[in-house]
Structure formats: C-alpha cells, structure tokens
Amino acid sequence: SVKHLFGLQFLRLKMTTLTRQDLNFGQVVADILCEFLEVAIHLILYVREVYPSGIFQKRKKYNVPVQMSCHPELNQYIHDTLHCVKPLIEKNDAEKVVVVIMDKEHHPVERFVFEISQPPLLSISSDTLLSHVEQLLRAVILKISVCDAVLENNPPGCTFTVLVHTREAATRNMEKVQVIKDFPWIVADEQEVHMQEPRLIPLKTMTSDIVKMQLYVEERAQKAS
Amino acid sequence: MVPPQCVYFRMLYHYLDQKRKEGSARLHATYLVSGKFVENGTTSHKVSVVREDQLEDAKSKMSLTVSVHVYSVQKAVLKDSGPLYSADYDAVKENLRNCSRYSAIRCADAVPRSSAEVQQACETTQAPPPETEQIKANHSNLASKPTSKQPKGIMGMFANKNVSKNQDSSKEIKLEQKEVTPVVETSKTKPAPKTNPVTNFFAKQAAKKPDKSIKEEVEIAQTSSSVDEKPTSPPPKAETPVKEELAKDAVVEKDTSKTKRLEHSDSEEEKNESRRKKRRRIKKPEPDSSDDEVIPDSPPQLQEKRDPSPSPEIQVKKEPVAVSHSDELSDCKRRKRRRVLKSRTFVDDEGCIVTEKDYESESYSETEDDFKFSQPTPKNPNPPKPSTGKKEEEKKSKKAAAASNKSTKQASIMGFFQKK
Numbered sequence: 001s002v003k004h005l006f007g008l009q010f011l012r013l014k015m016t017t018l019t020r021q022d023l024n025f026g027q028v029v030a031d032i033l034c035e036f037l038e039v040a041i042h043l044i045l046y047v048r049e050v051y052p053s054g055i056f057q058k059r060k061k062y063n064v065p066v067q068m069s070c071h072p073e074l075n076q077y078i079h080d081t082l083h084c085v086k087p088l089i090e091k092n093d094a095e096k097v098v099v100v101i102m103d104k105e106h107h108p109v110e111r112f113v114f115e116i117s118q119p120p121l122l123s124i125s126s127d128t129l130l131s132h133v134e135q136l137l138r139a140v141i142l143k144i145s146v147c148d149a150v151l152e153n154n155p156p157g158c159t160f161t162v163l164v165h166t167r168e169a170a171t172r173n174m175e176k177v178q179v180i181k182d183f184p185w186i187v188a189d190e191q192e193v194h195m196q197e198p199r200l201i202p203l204k205t206m207t208s209d210i211v212k213m214q215l216y217v218e219e220r221a222q223k224a225s
Numbered sequence: 226m227v228p229p230q231c232v233y234f235r236m237l238y239h240y241l242d243q244k245r246k247e248g249s250a251r252l253h254a255t256y257l258v259s260g261k262f263v264e265n266g267t268t269s270h271k272v273s274v275v276r277e278d279q280l281e282d283a284k285s286k287m288s289l290t291v292s293v294h295v296y297s298v299q300k301a302v303l304k305d306s307g308p309l310y311s312a313d314y315d316a317v318k319e320n321l322r323n324c325s326r327y328s329a330i331r332c333a334d335a336v337p338r339s340s341a342e343v344q345q346a347c348e349t350t351q352a353p354p355p356e357t358e359q360i361k362a363n364h365s366n367l368a369s370k371p372t373s374k375q376p377k378g379i380m381g382m383f384a385n386k387n388v389s390k391n392q393d394s395s396k397e398i399k400l401e402q403k404e405v406t407p408v409v410e411t412s413k414t415k416p417a418p419k420t421n422p423v424t425n426f427f428a429k430q431a432a433k434k435p436d437k438s439i440k441e442e443v444e445i446a447q448t449s450s451s452v453d454e455k456p457t458s459p460p461p462k463a464e465t466p467v468k469e470e471l472a473k474d475a476v477v478e479k480d481t482s483k484t485k486r487l488e489h490s491d492s493e494e495e496k497n498e499s500r501r502k503k504r505r506r507i508k509k510p511e512p513d514s515s516d517d518e519v520i521p522d523s524p525p526q527l528q529e530k531r532d533p534s535p536s537p538e539i540q541v542k543k544e545p546v547a548v549s550h551s552d553e554l555s556d557c558k559r560r561k562r563r564r565v566l567k568s569r570t571f572v573d574d575e576g577c578i579v580t581e582k583d584y585e586s587e588s589y590s591e592t593e594d595d596f597k598f599s600q601p602t603p604k605n606p607n608p609p610k611p612s613t614g615k616k617e618e619e620k621k622s623k624k625a626a627a628a629s630n631k632s633t634k635q636a637s638i639m640g641f642f643q644k645k
Contacts, residue, residue, distance in 0.1 A: 046304070047304065053304065058305065058307070064307065064314055065307040065311070138311060138314065142308055142311045142312060145308045146301040146303075147301070148301035148302055148304075150300075
C-alpha cells in the first residue's frame with residue numbers, strides 16, 4: 001500500500017515551513033521523487049503486464065487515475081526499495097533508477113530508465129512551482145500509460161527488479177549500512193545491467209527547477225527467447 | 226440539416242478507416258455509444274465509452290442505439306480509461322468556469338427550463354430523467370429529439386494544446402486537424418448560426434474541450450461494460466465540497482482560537498483548565514496551562530463537557546458551567562487529564578494534508594504513572610512537583626514552558642522540538 005498519499009499540495013505547505021526552519025530541502029525533493037517513482041513502478045508493472053491486471057486497483061495520484069497494486073508483498077517490496085533509494089536521492093547520489101523487466105531466464109527484455117539530476121543549488125520561490133511539477137509528473141504518468149504504443153509485447157512469465165545507478169562511491173556506503181533490516185542491496189549482475197543490442201526509445205523528459213528527469217526505455221531487439 | 230460536429234465524427238472515422246485499409250499503423254479506437262438502456266424496468270439514456278472490442282456488446286445491450294461514433298484513436302491498446310481522462314486534464318482545469326464555451330450545440334430557442342416546468346415534465350414523463358442531465362446543456366432537447374442529439378464532447382477531439390504534449394500518444398489529434406481545416410472552408414458556406422461555433426473554434430486556435438471532458442467524466446463514471454469499474458469523480462466537484470467543509474471548519478476553529486487568546490490574557494486558572502479541553506485542533510498550541518486537572522468519572526454530564534467535541538462553539542458555551550462543577554468535585558481523586566503531545570493529520574482549508582503536533586488533553590487515571598503540574602491550582606489536592614515524575618513529564622513541562630514563551634509568536638514551532 002502507498003504509505004504517504006500526500007499530494008504535492010502537502011509539500012507546498014511543508015516547504016514554506018521548511019524554508020523558515022532551514023531544514024533540508026533535499027528531503028522534500030527526495031520525497032516527491034520517491035512518491036512519483038512508486039506510482040511509476042506500479043504503473044509500469046500494470047501496463048507491461050508483468051503481473052495480472054486483477055491485482056491492480058484504480059487510485060488517484062496527482063489528481064488523475066493511476067493503477068496501483070493491492071498485493072501486500074509486492075507493495076512492501078517496492079516501498080522498501082524506494083525507502084532505500086531515498087537517502088541516495090537526498091544527497092543527489094542517484095544518477096539513474098532503472099526498472100528492469102526480465103524474462104524467464106533472467107535476461108532483461110526491457111529497462112525503464114529514470115535519469116535524475118538535481119541542480120546543485122536548490123531554491124524554492126513560489127507555490128506555483130510545485131503545482132507545475134505536479135503537472136509535469138502527470139505528463140510522465142500519462143506517457144507511461146500509453147507506452148504500449150512504442151514497445152513490443154513482452155514474453156510471458158516476466159519478473160522485474162529495480163536497479164540504482166549511483167554516482168561515485170555511494171554504493172560502498174550502501175553495502176555497509178542496511179537501511180532496512182534484511183533488505184540488503186547488492187551489486188547488480190552484469191547481465192542485469194547490460195542488454196544485448198538495446199533499442200532506445202525515449203518516452204518523456206521533464207525539466208523543472210527542483211529536478212530534471214528523463215525517462216526512456218531500452219528494449220531488447222528480440223524479446224521472445 | 227446536419228450539425229457541424231457530425232463532420233468531425235465522420236472525419237475521425239474516415240481517418241481510422243483509411244489508416245486501417247492502408248495497414249500502415251496499428252490503431253485502436255474507443256467509441257462513444259449512447260442509447261436507451263432498460264434496467265430493472267426503468268429506461269434510461271445511457272452514454273458510455275467503450276473499447277472497440279466491447280462495442281458490439283455494448284450496442285446489443287441497448288434497446289435503442291441512438292449514436293455511435295469514434296471517441297478517440299490511439300496507437301496503444303488502452304487497458305483502462307485513465308489516459309483518456311489524464312490527457313486533457315490540464316485543458317479542463319483551465320476552462321473549469323467556462324465549460325460550455327466551446328460547445329458546438331447552439332440553439333437560440335433552447336433556454337433553461339424554470340423549475341415549475343421541470344416539475345411538470347417530471348410528472349408527465351414516465352421515464353426517469355436521462356443520466357446526462359448532470360452536464361449543463363440544453364437538456365430540453367434530449368427528451369424530444371433523441372435522434373438529433375449529438376454529444377457535445379466531440380469538439381474536444383480537436384484540441385490544439387495536447388498536440389504539443391502528446392506527440393505520438395493517445396489521440397491522433399494533429400492529423401485530424403490538418404484534415405479538418407480544409408473542411409472548415411467548405412463549412413463556412415453553411416448557414417451562419419451553424420458555422421459560428423466552428424469558425425470561432427478554429428479562429429481562436431484554442432485548445433479547450435471542457436464539455437467533452439465533463440462528459441468524459443460522466444461517461445467514465447457510467448460505463449458498466451466498458452473498460453473499468455471504478456468511477457472517477459470529477460476533480461473540481463470532489464474538491465469543492467471538501468474545501469467548503471474544510472473552510473467551514475477552519476473558520477470555526479479560527480474564531481474559537483481568537484476567543485481563547487482573549488481569555489488567555491486573563492490567566493484565570495479555572496478558565497485555563499476548561500479551555501484546554503475544547504481545543505482539538507489549534508494553530509497555536511497552548512500547553513502553558515496546567516498539565517493535569519482533576520475531573521470526576523461521574524457525573525456523565527460533566528464528562529461530556531470535558532470530552533472534546535467536534536464543535537468548539539458548544540464547548541465555549543459549556544465552559545462556565547463546567548468551571549463551577551470542577552470546584553465542587555475537585556477534591557476527589559479520580560481520573561485526571563493531562564496534556565500529551567500528539568500528532569494529528571488532517572486536511573486544512575487549502576486541501577493540503579497537514580500533520581500538526583500539539584498538546585491534547587488525555588484522560589488517564591492517577592495510578593497509571595506519576596505526573597506533575599506545572600501550575601498549582603488552589604483546589605487541586607496534588608500540588609505541582611517539578612522535580613519529580615518521569616522524564617517525559619519533565620520534557621513536557623520544559624516544552625510547555627518553552628511553548629508558552631513562543632506560543633504568541635509562531636504557531637507550528639513546537640513541532641520541531643520533537644523527534645518524529
């Protein structure tokens with residue numbers, strides 16, 4: 001289940017308080033991004049039929065309908081994953097968050113790559129900023145929901161995993177510190193990271209004052225193995 | 226005489242047909258089906274958006290199919306209706322107050338019925354009012370001319386704005402527009418009242434399709450056999466009732482907080498005690514008054530007054546009565562109330578979810594744990610003990626003192642002294 005269902009409007013309120021109190025603005029951006037990634041991952045699983053559509057339920061995010069899973073273990077996995085990713089995003093250590101869809105042999109067939117970059121000096125000026133961000137995120141969500149148009153169908157029996165590409169040596173710290181108990185991060189296998197002859201399909205780019213994000217898909221040329 | 230919007234339906238259909246014959250692109254369409262629908266003996270006019278594969282099914286369920294036309298064309302198979310709504314969300318939002326501005330249906334003779342006429346119509350007609358009456362339109366046309374009724378929403382298909390956003394996405398609007406513009410030239414030769422909406426629409430080059438979207442929302446809400454089950458309520462309609470409620474609550478709260486501030490300056494202890502109870506949601510936490518207070522278990526009358534009720538106004542009235550009661554029963558040792566820092570999540574008047582921490586009165590029995598008062602009350606048998614008590618109590622009293630200093634300055638500062 002989605003633990004915080006705060007709309008971005010909440011963060012607007014939170015932010016004005018934060019600037020007065022001088023708290024970490026990176027946290028706000030990380031919150032926004034992790035909320036978004038949670039919705040996006042659920043939506044990808046729905047649209048790409050990684051799981052049967054029966055486990056999904058229509059929910060509202062950014063004032064538009066989105067499909068989110070009701071399966072508790074799946075939700076917990078996604079939530080825990082993003083919980084671990086959040087500190088990386090806060091420090092701007094996360095370069096890419098990748099949702100990899102793999103076939104039965106654990107070879108990736110599709111990789112949804114979210115490239116994230118935050119400007120070094122973050123500043124918030126007005127309320128309209130966040131509603132603009134909401135609008136941009138809505139557009140990305142919309143694009144994910146119709147990405148079927150540009151992608152080939154996946155073979156049956158696919159699984160998924162989430163990879164994080166970090167800048168520099170952030171991974172070393174991650175291995176040492178378990179953010180969530182019994183939920184360790186491990187260095188990804190080469191075969192999960194790289195794909196044979198990928199086709200690059202750009203989906204959406206969003207640029208805002210607080211974050212820039214690019215979403216594209218790397219697709220294996222021949223999916224059926 | 227054919228209404229101009231028929232032209233667009235035909236264009237869309239023509240486009241779809243052509244592309245399919247060419248075989249160049251795999252296109253999927255959704256259709257808008259409207260007609261008479263009989264359910265449990267009641268006849269209603271049903272409008273629904275269905276996927277192509279469900280089209281025949283939907284048509285067969287209707288006793289009389291009034292209109293079928295292509296609603297949207299997209300490359301992707303739509304698994305659910307979400308994208309249809311999301312695609313023009315921003316356009317709808319901008320035109321919320323002007324929904325019928327770009328409506329294609331105009332009829333000078335059609336005026337909204339007076340309530341008397343409506344009542345009369347309800348009495349005379351057997352059938353229940355059509356479901357689409359939710360949409361503000363010239364509904365008087367509906368009952369009398371079902372065959373000529375065309376959903377207004379199709380105008381929205383040709384939104385310019387979404388072209389830039391969804392280049393290769395759900396609705397192939399761009400292409401349609403190019404094809405439609407030559408038709409506009411020819412349509413200008415038609416009688417003036419009919420072309421006005423058409424030329425206006427294209428002249429303005431505006432990209433608003435509010436009617437369609439509202440229709441869309443209604444349709445999506447009404448679809449039974451089509452894509453999904455859960456209706457999405459129109460966001461403006463949902464938001465405004467919530468906001469109204471919240472605004473009301475906020476106003477009520479603000480009033481009471483003002484009265485409380487006035488009372489606070491008096492700094493009478495009895496008033497402090499009872500005032501604490503009233504406050505459910507405060508902008509300025511006031512834990513300055515005594516932590517505990519003796520209240521009796523019985524009588525229930527007093528208990529009721531002590532319990533925080535959702536309407537602070539009622540509590541304001543009860544305050545003087547409660548004060549007098551406390552005098553009588555204060556020397557009994559019973560359940561006490563203490564102020565506890567609690568975190569509350571609520572939706573404020575802007576529709577933002579806010580988590581606030583403040584002190585709330587909590588009832589607990591004396592034997593449960595030690596407690597202390599920060600301010601003595603003359604009738605209280607337990608004088609304050611600042612040096613004793615648990616760590617939490619100490620912390621609380623310190624914070625109470627700190628808060629009392631700062632409560633006049635900033636509202637939410639207390640929240641930052643606590644770890645989450």
